Amino acid sequence: MAGTEVILSAGIDIGTSTTKIVISRLSLRNTAGQTHMPRIEITDTEVIYESPIFRTPLKGDTSIDMAQVEDLISREYKNAGVEPGDIQTGAVIITGETATKSNAREMIDRLSTHAGEFLVATAGPDLEGIIAAKGSGAYALSRKTNKTVANIDIGGGTANTAVYKHGNLLGTCTLHVGGKLVEFENGTVSYTAPAVDQLAKEHNWTFEQGESISREILNELAGCMKEAVIGMLKGTMKESPLLIGQPPEWKEDIDIIMFSGGVAECIYNEESCKEKGIYDDIGPTLAEVLRNSSELGEFEWRVPDETVRATVLGAGTQTTEISGSTIQVDEGTLPLRNIPVAEFRFSGEWKEDIDRLDYFLEQALTLYDPEREGNAFAVYFDDIPLLGFKTIQELGDRLAELYSKYHINTPLIIVMERDLAKSLGQSLHIRHKEMEIVCIDQIRVENGDYIDVSTPLNSEVVPVVIKTLTFHGGEEE
Amino acid sequence: MMDRQLVEEVTRMVVERMGEKKPEARARLWSHNDKAPSYEAVGQEREEEEVGGKAKLSSFPKAEKSPPSRTEETENDSGDLKELIKKTPARIGVGRAGVRPKTKTWLKFRYDHAAAVDAVFGQVDSSLLETLDLFTVRTKVTDQDTYIRRPDYGRRLSEEGEKKILDSCRKRPSVQIIVSDGLSSKAVDENLEDVYLSLNQSLEALGIETGTPFYIDKGRVAVMDHVGEILEPDVVCLLVGERPGLVSAESMSAYLCYRPRIGTIESERQVVSNIHRGGTPPVEAGAYLGSVIEKILDYGASGVELVKKEG
Numbered sequence: 001m002a003g004t005e006v007i008l009s010a011g012i013d014i015g016t017s018t019t020k021i022v023i024s025r026l027s028l029r030n031t032a033g034q035t036h037m038p039r040i041e042i043t044d045t046e047v048i049y050e051s052p053i054f055r056t057p058l059k060g061d062t063s064i065d066m067a068q069v070e071d072l073i074s075r076e077y078k079n080a081g082v083e084p085g086d087i088q089t090g091a092v093i094i095t096g097e098t099a100t101k102s103n104a105r106e107m108i109d110r111l112s113t114h115a116g117e118f119l120v121a122t123a124g125p126d127l128e129g130i131i132a133a134k135g136s137g138a139y140a141l142s143r144k145t146n147k148t149v150a151n152i153d154i155g156g157g158t159a160n161t162a163v164y165k166h167g168n169l170l171g172t173c174t175l176h177v178g179g180k181l182v183e184f185e186n187g188t189v190s191y192t193a194p195a196v197d198q199l200a201k202e203h204n205w206t207f208e209q210g211e212s213i214s215r216e217i218l219n220e221l222a223g224c225m226k227e228a229v230i231g232m233l234k235g236t237m238k239e240s241p242l243l244i245g246q247p248p249e250w251k252e253d254i255d256i257i258m259f260s261g262g263v264a265e266c267i268y269n270e271e272s273c274k275e276k277g278i279y280d281d282i283g284p285t286l287a288e289v290l291r292n293s294s295e296l297g298e299f300e301w302r303v304p305d306e307t308v309r310a311t312v313l314g315a316g317t318q319t320t321e322i323s324g325s326t327i328q329v330d331e332g333t334l335p336l337r338n339i340p341v342a343e344f345r346f347s348g349e350w351k352e353d354i355d356r357l358d359y360f361l362e363q364a365l366t367l368y369d370p371e372r373e374g375n376a377f378a379v380y381f382d383d384i385p386l387l388g389f390k391t392i393q394e395l396g397d398r399l400a401e402l403y404s405k406y407h408i409n410t411p412l413i414i415v416m417e418r419d420l421a422k423s424l425g426q427s428l429h430i431r432h433k434e435m436e437i438v439c440i441d442q443i444r445v446e447n448g449d450y451i452d453v454s455t456p457l458n459s460e461v462v463p464v465v466i467k468t469l470t471f472h473g474g475e476e477e
Numbered sequence: 478m479m480d481r482q483l484v485e486e487v488t489r490m491v492v493e494r495m496g497e498k499k500p501e502a503r504a505r506l507w508s509h510n511d512k513a514p515s516y517e518a519v520g521q522e523r524e525e526e527e528v529g530g531k532a533k534l535s536s537f538p539k540a541e542k543s544p545p546s547r548t549e550e551t552e553n554d555s556g557d558l559k560e561l562i563k564k565t566p567a568r569i570g571v572g573r574a575g576v577r578p579k580t581k582t583w584l585k586f587r588y589d590h591a592a593a594v595d596a597v598f599g600q601v602d603s604s605l606l607e608t609l610d611l612f613t614v615r616t617k618v619t620d621q622d623t624y625i626r627r628p629d630y631g632r633r634l635s636e637e638g639e640k641k642i643l644d645s646c647r648k649r650p651s652v653q654i655i656v657s658d659g660l661s662s663k664a665v666d667e668n669l670e671d672v673y674l675s676l677n678q679s680l681e682a683l684g685i686e687t688g689t690p691f692y693i694d695k696g697r698v699a700v701m702d703h704v705g706e707i708l709e710p711d712v713v714c715l716l717v718g719e720r721p722g723l724v725s726a727e728s729m730s731a732y733l734c735y736r737p738r739i740g741t742i743e744s745e746r747q748v749v750s751n752i753h754r755g756g757t758p759p760v761e762a763g764a765y766l767g768s769v770i771e772k773i774l775d776y777g778a779s780g781v782e783l784v785k786k787e788g
Contacts, residue, residue, distance in 0.1 A: 034747075035730075035748045035749065035750040035751070036749070036750065036751055036757070037749060037757050037761075037762065037765055146557045146560070166557075166560045326761055326764065326765045386754055386758055387758075387760060388670065388671045388759070388760060389670065389671045389674040389675050389678075389760050389763070390674075392675075392760055418758070419757065419758055419761050420758055420760065420761050421761075422761055422764040422765060423675050423758075423760040423761045423763065423764040426675075426678060426679055426682060426764045426767075427678065429682065430678060430681070430682050
């Protein structure tokens with residue numbers, strides 16, 4: 001338990017336009033005093049390898065070229081001097097429009113086996129915004145100040161915004177705002193995204209593929225995107241063809257804004273962006289319009305730690321959580337991947353809660369394993385009261401009884417925030433030796449999340465990656 | 478000198494004023510009052526939960542919470558204040574009345590202080606000890622005042638006590654569990670049952686045999702050396718009440734030592750502290766202690782020695 005333990009984490013970001021990889025070293029230490037029960041935390045993250053920024057290999061318009069992506073990753077692993085087997089945690093993120101491309105799911109499955117056994121795959125625009133905000137430093141900034149911080153990650157296809165205050169997520173929002181919504185080739189338009197076509201119709205702009213586009217129209221188009229960003233930040237946005245999913249739900253006024261993603265590089269580094277001239281798309285125009293906007297100037301601007309690499313950095317260094325150190329896990333059962341979470345909220349009426357567990361498990365089974373194929377799910381005990389020895393045993397016995405009543409053969413996976421996992425797990429283990437148990441604490445999840453649990457480290461904790469696919473705005477405390 | 482009649486007149490006016498419910502008048506009297514954050518004492522905002530313990534404690538009467546003022550101005554500030562309050566058990570953001578704490582805050586403070594004093598001078602609930610099948614022995618301490626004044630008396634069993642454990646306890650067990658009130662009888666009342674049962678279950682699961690447990694009245698930590706000398710166990714685990722503070726008067730510690738004997742130095746002991754409802758949950762502490770004891774037995778060392786051997 002003494003000293004520092006180091007694990008390797010990989011972050012892979014496959015975006016609409018670019019693909020990046022970072023390998024980082026996470027240091028774990030016991031941060032509790034000598035006289036307390038240990039509390040293992042990630043105390044340091046160090047990036048040991050950053051790949052160049054590659055163009056995402058696509059096959060046609062709608063699918064990712066898997067063979068090429070795999071080649072690219074194994075080549076980069078070699079450059080970094082790591083084997084897939086060395087990677088203990090991390091995340092693959094397929095972002096932006098790429099996520100809607102036809103074979104993203106298959107891609108994720110293949111990468112999970114090739115890029116490292118414990119590597120985890122995720123997607124979804126909400127999560128992308130959250131991860132970018134962590135990589136850019138917006139999340140960390142919100143913890144240091146009492147200001148409300150918005151991070152706007154503008155990539156090729158989408159702009160993903162996450163708003164934080166005091167380190168709490170207030171909301172996310174996704175817009176059709178990105179550099180690659182209009183692409184050029186030799187000065188003529190080579191691609192326009194459907195959202196742009198719709199805008200063009202509304203404004204009676206005419207530009208066809210293969211034709212050049214006037215400076216005015218391009219500026220107007222970028223202006224529409226800027227208005228969408230402002231509307232989102234100020235909460236005045238209504239219906240817009242540029243809005244994807246829900247309009248913003250946060251109620252707080254935003255104080256500080258930060259941009260990340262490819263377009264952000266052009267916002268903060270105008271010179272280098274022009275010099276290179278690498279972006280043959282609407283990106284530089286969009287960046288210029290955003291930078292010069294007087295309305296956006298009303299917010300406090302901060303330069304992020306990372307622009308283009310914010311998402312990949314967030315994926316590699318910020319997605320792993322560490323369980324409590326007093327837990328009970330059957331090592332043979334781990335690792336677990338993509339386990340859905342069913343939340344059971346304690347009401348404070350103990351007898352009632354114990355009774356209600358029956359109905360709860362029945363519902364969870366119907367939802368997560370209706371055909372009884374042996375799909376495991378995790379039970380999250382929310383608001384679990386401080387239990388004594390006898391009530392812990394009662395809870396354990398009740399769970400065991402119900403698992404046998406419903407003939408559940410999958411492991412009993414329990415997650416909770418309160419530090420009670422070892423006592424509950426131990427009670428179950430002693431009294432119901434036949435059961436496979438994974439009981440972990442100091443982890444906070446929500447109904448509908450998915451979790452991955454790795455094998456225990458030397459410090460007796462397990463790395464956990466939580467994949468939030470749904471987001472309920474403003475509820476988080 | 479003021480005319481007596483004038484004094485009476487002024488007094489009557491002031492008393493009348495006080496009877497009227499006019500906040501403007503108060504604001505004029507104490508201009509710094511209207512900006513005071515309207516928060517209740519921290520202790521009442523935090524929920525206190527019942528552990529499944531045996532003993533009954535009278536709980537501090539919960540005052541009704543007056544809602545924080547919802548004016549535009551203060552809303553933002555109170556959000557920030559809440560964040561700060563969450564980070565510490567200290568009494569911050571409790572407001573004030575003029576230059577003094579509010580009555581509720583002051584009462585809570587007095588209550589916590591009194592609870593701490595009670596914890597030191599109280600007695601452990603004897604029915605709890607009976608339920609857990611722990612017999613009682615005494616140290617050389619005769620009364621509570623001596624206990625406070627002569628720590629050395631608390632470190633040795635009485636002659637009677639020595640004889641009693643020699644007669645009643647199994648010698649040379651792997652683990653000898655002992656319990657003492659130490660400086661807080663309340664800590665024992667509140668936490669012992671859960672820690673003790675959970676610890677026993679955990680040792681049983683690990684296949685570690687235990688000796689005959691007992692309770693030591695008015696013991697100090699180093700009394701474990703004397704017990705070690707007499708019974709010669711490999712590990713002594715002493716569950717003892719901690720010195721009470723204003724955050725908690727019922728915090729318990731578990732002191733562990735590999736082969737303690739008279740003259741054992743402090744660096745060979747190790748401790749898991751802060752076991753109470755607001756700290757490490759008692760039942761979890763018990764489960765954890767089992768694995769610590771296993772490690773001490775494996776390495777044949779405790780405290781600083783154990784850290785050295787672990788590398």
